[in-house]
Amino acid sequence: MRVQGRGHALDRGRSLPFSFDGQMMHGHPGDTLASALLANDQRVIARSFKYHRPRGLFSAGPEEPNGLVTVRGPWGPVPNQRATMAELYEGFCAVSQNRWPSLGFDVLGVNDLAHPWLGAGFYYKTFMWPPKFWLKLYEPFIRRAAGIGALSREHDDTPQEKAFAFCDLLVIGGGPAGLMAAREAGRAGKRVILCDEQSGFGGRLLGEREEVGGMPGHLWAAGVVAELEAMPNVRVMARTCVTGVYDHGTFAAVERVGEHLAKPGADLPATCFWRIVAGASVLATGAVERMVAFPGNDRPGVMAGGAVRSYLNRWGVLAGPRVAVFGGGAGVARTARELAAVGLPPVAVIDSRAGAEAPEGVEAPFFAGAQVAAVQGRMGVQSVTVQAGRTREKIGADVLAVCGGWVPQVQLATHLGAKPEWRDGLFLAPDGAVPGMVVAGAAAGLAGTAEALRSGAEAAVKALGLTGDVELPEAEDGPREEAPHFVDLKGRAFLDMGNDVTVKDIRLAAQEGFARAEHTKRYTTQGMAPDQGRVSGEAAMAVLAEATGRTLAETGLTTHRPPFAPVSIGAMGAGGRGKGFAPVRETTSHAATVEAGAPMVEAGLWYRASYFPREGESTWREACDREVRMVREAVGVCDVSTLGKIDVQGPGAAALLDLLYTGKMSGLKEGRVRYGLMLREDGHVMDDGTVARLGAEHYLVTTTTGAAGPVMRHVDFAAQVLAPELDVQAISVTEHWAQFAVAGPRARAVLGAVVQEVPDLPFMGCAAVDVAGVAGRLFRISFSGEAGWELAVPARYGAALWAALVAAAEAEGGGAYGMEALNVLRIEKGFVTHAEIHGRVTAGDVGLGGMVSPSKDCIGKVMSQREGLADGPHREQLVGLRAVGAVKALSAGAFLFDEGAEATRVNAQGYTTSACWSPTLESGIALGFVKDGRARHGERMSFVDHLRDVRTVVEVCDPVFLDPEGTRMRGPVEGEGNWGSPSLKAAAPLVREAVEAGGVQLSVLEPRPMFAVLPLGGAKVTLGGMGFPAPGESAAKGVARLCWWGAGQAMLIGAEPGRVKGAAVVDQSDAWVGFALEGAGAAEVLARLVPLELETMADGAVARSLLGHMPLALVRTGAGFALYTFRSMAGTAWGELEHALRGVAARA
Amino acid sequence: MRVACPLCGDRDSREFTPVGGAELVARPAPEAGAEAWDDYLHNRVNACGPSQELWYHGAGCASWLVVERDTASHEVLGVTLAREVAR
């Protein structure tokens, strides 16, 4: 029922229709679902977790244990929302949970009759035997019977956002203490973030009738918030719950951005998950009024006294006309007076303290030294039985206000592992529990508004080391409460109402040996419900203390862990959907490949063509077989740009490569390429690839696609840590070059169509070439076993060269081939990939033991010579396997056994790693490892794939199925190209229209020259008047800017450097794509993607970091930021930036 | 967690890859013997307290770092470029 003259939060001029369980009701703007339901006399809100007992609201705030509902919000149903936190809007739709068919009549309410058998440990004792019944019978039963809200099972499309923020002081909680702390720090010019989980600031001031600074408390709070909002150095965040405290001043917070709105705008996220990095913090989370455990204390209508006052003062609501008040202290008198003031004096005032005096000026029956012995009324309080001494009296009442005393909210202060300490009758955070955090106000155990204001201001002063006087407004003092934790009378008294844990359950746990706080919690589930025992934890530990004969100080509290409040997985995983989780890397042939209808296969983050279907082909196998024959008989073209490419330069380059590779790369001649094997230091193969010597002190290393990142890290490790004395620079050039393999008997003719003068390269030779006017590189290498070349050009020409090569190949009877054919071609030749070098094999195992140079050390060499790893018959060695008999499709991952042996693990002789149908040999073939395999060629083995149920016989053979002498790839090549004087047109890396929203503009930067400048020999490098920049800095001259780009490296943007004295120069113009993000809110947009403190960056400052999961180089420019990321990811980067831009703009 | 890279400044731990004990900096000579190599590769103090660890600032400046960190309190006591430690 509404009470006139109260309810400062409401706009009574407007009415909001809403529905609860399909019933239309009305509330006002400013209502929560809870206050509106009470105003509509809806007393039962939910059914309880285990016993399905009718439950009403206990609190008016975030600590609510009972009032969980499913809200049918704008993005679909959201279960387990606290009615006390849900802001009402027009058309708000909520439904109750855990009941069938309705709240009024719940079939599983019979559980309540069975309560003597459903106590703590019931599941453990009952559902023990037989174990196989668990999955099919017990678990489904328990899941249906016990529970709260259910998920919709629909795909969740709720838009979620994440962001990073930085400040000098984070103030957690916007009550009197938090407001004072924020104001002090804000006035001192510090960067402040003030968070409060509620929609309004003021904390208890919103629920009490108190004066602060000579005005009503809620108006004083509004005034302070207005002052803070006007300060540019303060960020005021309502509806933002700090949920976790982590190391080094990092905090997690969830902000409700659009979740509470009737019709959120199109780009507005529901929530934002903040990671806040703060130099210091003030914990001003206040206190919550705790439950007193007495018989019948879970009846709808039994409410916290403070909640009764909040509903009355803030929302003008009483849950019923007849209110009884129970407790032991100031809260009892305060509640009684508030009720009397609106003309509804309490029907009974029950004070547990013997000798307590009746509250002044309240006309009501008063009981001192009394307890509540029982509460009647299943669907809502009807009467209360009061016991004073030996006499009992039943008093008619609709509401029982319980003033149980206040529990400091110290959870966040103990997230780093500290334990709350019992001091002066309260559990408080020990000093220094979180470095840099000061606890203030009621969270520090202080009572009264005046104390809260003072301690809040002092906390800011202490946390930030401020000086100067603090101006304190005048306010009331508040005495402490002395209510009991529980009433020891017969009847069911509840503690954790969220999980239906009673006093009896805690005692049972103690009796059965689960007597430590953590054990009791796990046995009874006390404190494990969504409210985490906020209102019941202390009382439960008091029951445990009594049951075990210990003090409350000895008993302690259970551990608090993040999150402090329920956080949806979707909110936590914000930004991690689709491309935000895995950026898409596209090669330069991507568009043409898609247009050709080729299905894509993911290789790491890269997308590569699986095969290129032609008319008349209905399966991938047909296309694959045709592509293999094409390469073997004519010519094929394949995009191999995804292979990692690392440019290594300097006098120490040869020595570094000797350390990295098993082979002696220092002996490689200029213009030649060598196959190389890299070991891990433990002696196993890490990766393979090629090394090309481009100049005396200049090498190009290639890696496999998947290992490009780890190998770059490994190269950095060798250069910086193992051989820091070497004068060498290494930089990835993967993104700068587009590279295509051209293979097959007619390959040279195809080359001749795009390269006017094809050099006569020997097998494993390389040279710089003129590719239709573009400076390119040609390598004669083969991964197919055919005469083969790889041709590289800067990525801007990639699309044009791909088109020219495919056209030329088609003219020669060939065409493009994809990953499927590439795989068949290499299996036929016994070339290994990471299917074979899977981390447990040595060079000897893959038949490449001879590649470990005896004349020098290398990473992994010592360990590879250990007895167990050294080559020998005890090792599983790489072999070829050929299907024998009818079943011809072999598979990878099958086990190999001696013929006739039982197919069990102990008998396994080896396993297969790669398999395919070979159209060349017209047979199923596989690669695999077999114990002493090299000595077993010709032997028959049984092949068993347990997973796919394939059993057949295979013959062991050499892994090189085709052309073991290598004459096809090494031999002389013929064929002159039909030079068509093609012109390679440069393509822009990304074409996007600039977008503008919220005053921030995003655009793609015009491609400009970019050259990595890599100092060697400790030279002091200067460039066109610009000095080599210090870390995090850049220098500009004219259109050129020399930016620090990483350890010992710089990037010249906007000009070509030519030769630089004392430095290697590497063209990176095609590797990076630049974006401009400009406007006053640019930093706010970037904070959604970049974990950097952007606001404080100076003009011209440079940082390397992350854009989501993508590499980022960022330059602060006058108007905003220049952002650089890899060319292959530019599409994803644009999408993520635009999404962030629109999300931020939608808040305005 | 926050790690103060000597080149990049105070950064979020997501930019780094922790790799293990800083023992990996002191690679034994090839002829140092099985015991030295076993120690180098496999044996770690794993102290509860101040420890030396190797971190790679892969999403930043690409430096290898020696991070001195208290494994009990998580306090970072110092960060040095591994290149300088190795010299």
Ligand SMILES: [Zn+2]
């Ligand atoms: Zn760094």
